[in-house]
Amino acid sequence: MTTNTExxxxxxxxxxKVYRFGSVDVPALRGVSMDVQAGEFVALLGPSGSGxxxxxxxxxxxxxxxxxxxxxDGVRLESLSDAQRTELRKSKVGFVFQRFNLLPTLTAExxxxxxxxxxxxxxxxxxxxxxxxRILGIRHRxxxxxxxxSGGEQQRVAIARALVNRPPILLADEPTxxxxxxxxxxxxxxxxxxxxxxxxxxxxITHNPDAAQECAARVLHMRDGRISEPRRD
Amino acid sequence: xxHRLVLRNLLHRPLRTxxxxxxxxxxxxxxxxxxxxxxxxxxxxxxxxxxxxxxxxIRPQISSAAIGGADISARLPSMLQDRYPxxxxxxxxxxxxxxxxxxxxxxxxxxxxxMSGGVVLFEGRPYExxxxxxxxxxxxRQEEITVGQAVELMGRDFDVVGICETGxxxxxxxxxxxxxxxxxxxxxxxxVYIKVAEGSDIRALIDELRELIPNRSVDSVEDFLALTAxxxxxxxxxxxxxxxSIAVSIGFIVxxxxxxxxxxxxxxxxxxxxxxxxxKLMIGSILMRETLxxxxxxxxxxxxxxxxxxxxxxxxxxxxxVIFVPEWLAGAAVLTVIGSAxxxxxxxxxxxxxxxxxxxxxx
Numbered sequence: 001m002t003t004n005t006e007x008x009x010x011x012x013x014x015x016x017k018v019y020r021f022g023s024v025d026v027p028a029l030r031g032v033s034m035d036v037q038a039g040e041f042v043a044l045l046g047p048s049g050s051g052x053x054x055x056x057x058x059x060x061x062x063x064x065x066x067x068x069x070x071x072x073d074g075v076r077l078e079s080l081s082d083a084q085r086t087e088l089r090k091s092k093v094g095f096v097f098q099r100f101n102l103l104p105t106l107t108a109e110x111x112x113x114x115x116x117x118x119x120x121x122x123x124x125x126x127x128x129x130x131x132x133x134r135i136l137g138i139r140h141r142x143x144x145x146x147x148x149x150s151g152g153e154q155q156r157v158a159i160a161r162a163l164v165n166r167p168p169i170l171l172a173d174e175p176t177x178x179x180x181x182x183x184x185x186x187x188x189x190x191x192x193x194x195x196x197x198x199x200x201x202x203x204x205i206t207h208n209p210d211a212a213q214e215c216a217a218r219v220l221h222m223r224d225g226r227i228s229e230p231r232r233d
Numbered sequence: 234x235x236h237r238l239v240l241r242n243l244l245h246r247p248l249r250t251x252x253x254x255x256x257x258x259x260x261x262x263x264x265x266x267x268x269x270x271x272x273x274x275x276x277x278x279x280x281x282x283x284x285x286x287x288x289x290x291i292r293p294q295i296s297s298a299a300i301g302g303a304d305i306s307a308r309l310p311s312m313l314q315d316r317y318p319x320x321x322x323x324x325x326x327x328x329x330x331x332x333x334x335x336x337x338x339x340x341x342x343x344x345x346x347x348m349s350g351g352v353v354l355f356e357g358r359p360y361e362x363x364x365x366x367x368x369x370x371x372x373x374r375q376e377e378i379t380v381g382q383a384v385e386l387m388g389r390d391f392d393v394v395g396i397c398e399t400g401x402x403x404x405x406x407x408x409x410x411x412x413x414x415x416x417x418x419x420x421x422x423x424x425v426y427i428k429v430a431e432g433s434d435i436r437a438l439i440d441e442l443r444e445l446i447p448n449r450s451v452d453s454v455e456d457f458l459a460l461t462a463x464x465x466x467x468x469x470x471x472x473x474x475x476x477x478s479i480a481v482s483i484g485f486i487v488x489x490x491x492x493x494x495x496x497x498x499x500x501x502x503x504x505x506x507x508x509x510x511x512x513k514l515m516i517g518s519i520l521m522r523e524t525l526x527x528x529x530x531x532x533x534x535x536x537x538x539x540x541x542x543x544x545x546x547x548x549x550x551x552x553x554x555v556i557f558v559p560e561w562l563a564g565a566a567v568l569t570v571i572g573s574a575x576x577x578x579x580x581x582x583x584x585x586x587x588x589x590x591x592x593x594x595x596x
Contacts, residue, residue: 062508062589083512090510101505101593105241110234115509117234161509 257531
């Protein structure tokens with residue numbers, strides 16, 4: 001993983017985002033500042049509408065901020081063009097979503113491979129692919145379409161897809177939100193393993209305080225577009 | 234990998250894919266058959282004129298391919314033969330066009346037989362009585378006529394006494410005198426065919442004839458055929474272009490609708506691809522590749538449908554020949570691909586420019 005020990009992997013300063021609906025401005029982020037070090041597991045807790053997802057989308061390069069600055073692995077996001085943010089999503093960030101978001105027409109393996117293809121890494125790093133599939137326990141499900149996989153399996157395939165290109169950051173948005181408790185534990189355990197054993201930086205959004213406490217080294221609380229109670233456990 | 238995604242996307246909605254291919258196929262079939270009918274009618278008409286076996290054709294000046302009326306003196310053929318020894322045969326004919334794209338020709342059967350090198354009669358005999366007729370095999374098949382049957386021509390019943398080969402002047406022949414009596418064209422011909430001795434200088438003779446009868450069109454049969462082909466193609470091209478425009482528009486609309494529906498249906502998937510780093514170009518190209526596959530499949534089916542269509546036309550309407558024009562087989566394919574690509578353009582642009590956050594939250 002490409003990291004710089006002298007500066008945080010994610011550096012956010014006074015981040016603001018305002019959505020405009022007609023003539024009405026709705027602030028979603030009201031000056032968020034935070035750092036995430038390489039290899040950290042940070043959980044972001046907060047109620048709906050607190051700005052967690054907006055922060056997630058900005059850090060993931062899917063949304064442009066209104067103000068402030070975000071630096072990912074030394075790259076300033078606010079000055080990036082749409083095409084440059086697309087490049088960032090290929091190389092710096094892996095996404096895991098609450099609804100798994102696998103392509104329904106492709107098999108599990110193809111869902112992972114297409115991320116490699118998009119990043120221009122098709123056929124490369126086969127060892128990493130095999131290792132991920134092994135760690136996530138989905139080798140035997142590779143030829144199955146998402147509709148024939150359990151929720152937990154789908155989420156593990158999604159995690160493999162997110163990490164197959166070795167991004168420095170894994171962004172997980174409610175990764176257990178659509179899972180039963182058994183599968184939730186499996187997925188959280190996988191995320192913990194990836195962080196603990198492989199040094200994967202993880203930023204996870206969750207509604208579940210227990211999950212946050214269980215996995216994350218640091219839990220941040222968001223409310224009304226601000227980080228309200230930053231604390232180190 | 235993207236090819237696989239494209240194919241899976243198409244197979245995911247087989248009915249929509251099938252209907253789109255069918256619509257594109259209909260577009261191709263319309264173009265190929267319309268051009269084919271136009272070319273077939275022209276070619277068949279030219280073949281019949283060439284089948285007369287003449288070297289020079291004399292017509293009224295305003296006349297072209299579809300000739301009706303008669304204002305050439307019936308004395309002209311014998312006068313020309315007397316004047317120019319190189320003319321081995323001069324034959325007049327009268328032509329009546331009833332309005333169904335077919336013509337009835339009044340001609341002396343023996344003269345036609347001699348000039349054309351022999352008209353093969355498959356059944357029956359040449360006409361001998363005033364109200365007897367000979368029809369060609371295609372006309373007989375279309376109208377389900379057999380020898381001995383009566384047909385109504387120009388408001389009168391004629392007994393069909395013979396069925397001849399196709400490609401010799403006309404499809405329906407009646408005695409010259411009968412046509413003249415019925416139409417009041419006594420002493421006049423619609424056109425005069427001239428055959429000259431082998432090795433004669435046809436150009437020089439044509440120049441002389443043009444001076445002799447300046448109020449008539451005098452052309453070699455080959456020039457006449459070329460002229461007719463050009464002018465008929467020009468005339469028919471307007472109609473054919475309208476049909477082609479309609480066909481391409483149908484393809485454009487169907488492809489646009491299919492792709493637009495696909496984009497709406499796959500909004501979330503487009504968001505997923507964007508989230509994992511797919512560029513606008515890639516998203517757009519997925520849609521365009523799907524369109525290209527639909528177009529190619531539609532073109533292939535269209536060619537197949539065209540063959541089926543040609544066979545059906547030849548069975549149901551033998552008088553309408555369909556000739557596939559290679560240039561237009563390719564032209565139909567190119568127009569279809571262009572029309573489809575334009576139809577997919579907006580959906581592809583919409584997909585490519587979609588906001589990843591909005592598309593991911595699409596329900």
